[in-house]
Amino acid sequence: MEVLRGMVDYRDVLRLFISVAAIFNTNGVTSRLLFAAINTSVNITCNTTQHEKQFQIVWKKNETLLTTADGVLQDGTFSIKNVSLSHHGTYTCQMGREGRVLEFITLTPGYPPGKLIISCRVVCFSKPVQCSWRLAEETFLTTTYNVTYTPNKKTQGGELPVCRRTIDMMCEIPNSIPLFQQIPERLTVTASNGLGSSSNTLLFILEDIVKPDIPEEVVATRNCDNFNLRVTWKPPATWNSTIFLKYIVRFKMLNQLDWNEVTVVQENQLNHKISNEFSEMIVQVAAQDANEDGEMSSWSMVAKTTACPHKGKPTVISVSSCSGFSQFHPKKTIHSVQSKGSQSVTSLCALKLALLNLGILLLA
Structure with a gap:
């Protein structure tokens, strides 16, 4: 063969x-x-x-x-x-x-194995590196994989670290990889089946593959006195690095298509205030290394604000059923409308306007 x-x-x-x-x-x-x-x-x-x-x-x-x-x-x-x-x-x-x-x-x-796609990710600089791989195309044959990890340098004990297989199509590298190195790590995967084999190698530097987990306990609270929205959250439980995170907060009205985004970069700031007059909003938060290394985390679950009690406001009322009146404004005084040498507007129309005026005065 x-x-x-x-x-x-x-x-x-x-x-x-x-x-x-x-x-x-x-x-x-x-x-x-x-x-x-x-x-x-x-x-x-x-x-x-x-x-x-x-x-x-x-x-x-x-x-x-x-x-x-x-x-x-x-x-x-x-x-x-x-x-x-x-x-x-x-x-x-x-x-x-x-x-x-x-x-x-x-x-x-x-089919013989085709293109191999390899990816590695670390959720925090102190955590093990998780690597996975897959074939771009199905082979319909039993396929085996051989994984070789080549570090930039040996561990302190002089042993050569390996990418330990955890589950199928995944392995884990104990994190002894230094930050800010120039020479990348190498992970090579070879796929083999009854018709042939193929290999691919991923080169990576630790800070380039960091992707934090999702921020936790995202809560959006509405202040109904001034309609300000306060968003709070907690950092991912897996993040314990001395390098702090920045957070991206996005929000929109419930039925709106486009999101608005703000970035919170202050160290240890885990809240943000949004000033707007819309009572029903949805909010999500994501995290990223403050130096913008690697990738941004996935978005958190949606946090939804509750609607504030309705506060009445002056209303403009349109009237078009009475002859001689096209619009009625609450701030204007009603006068009888008479034509010279003719009778006043019909009593029915005047009655309607009087009742309407009385209702508006009561609302005010």
Whole structure:
């Protein structure tokens, strides 16, 4: 089996021939695993002796007889022109339909490993570095990973630290990495399966990969006397560095699309006052290293303010139902409107205006 090294895109190796991963022998019948790249052609050849070749070779897949419609049958070879996931299964070749089974072949279609994506993060400069990796494309094959960590220098005890595997696709580096170094750390991951392998290396400096956890206990309190909004929070429990954090506070009205942002950079300041006249607001807080190294944390859960009791304000009332009056203003005095040589406005209209005026005076 050929092993592919370096950064490999599976599309560059789709023409790769089948690869035999293992050969077994059960009760005198050979069993083997066979890998084939999807969208390529594969020839499954039966392991026969010269004597057995004199008999007709019959192929079955999962105990179902195969015909030329399933693939090309020739000289004891079953050919698949365009391999897909549907071709996965156990193929058997035997001498005639009821004859002796000569070999079991398990065909597994898939892709060799392609591009590897590696990332490392530390939530505080004193905490272990967490690294993870993933393949950009699915291989549909069992894939194993080998991880190599190359530090900038040895630990104080002279031992070479390693990235200890924690869970699948993750490892942890004990944090003995110094700050402000010029030469980066190196983490190399190699992915391998039955069709090949690929590798990638991440170079990183500690302060470039810091990303604090989310600020905790974010609370927004409204002062209903002056409508000021006071936001308070606590730093992430995982942050115990001597380097302090800055905080980004964003807020908006409940149904507004765009956020407003302010940055709090004073050391140990864990609150901020927002002056506005809107009673219902939502607020979120994020944290970042004060030197702006690394990344900003994710946003906290939304904190929502409660609405203040409504305070009445002078109201402008429009009146359009009475002839001769287009608008009524509370601050204006109502006078009888008469036409020269004619009667006053109808008593019904005057009554309406009088009642309206009385209601406004009571509100005031």
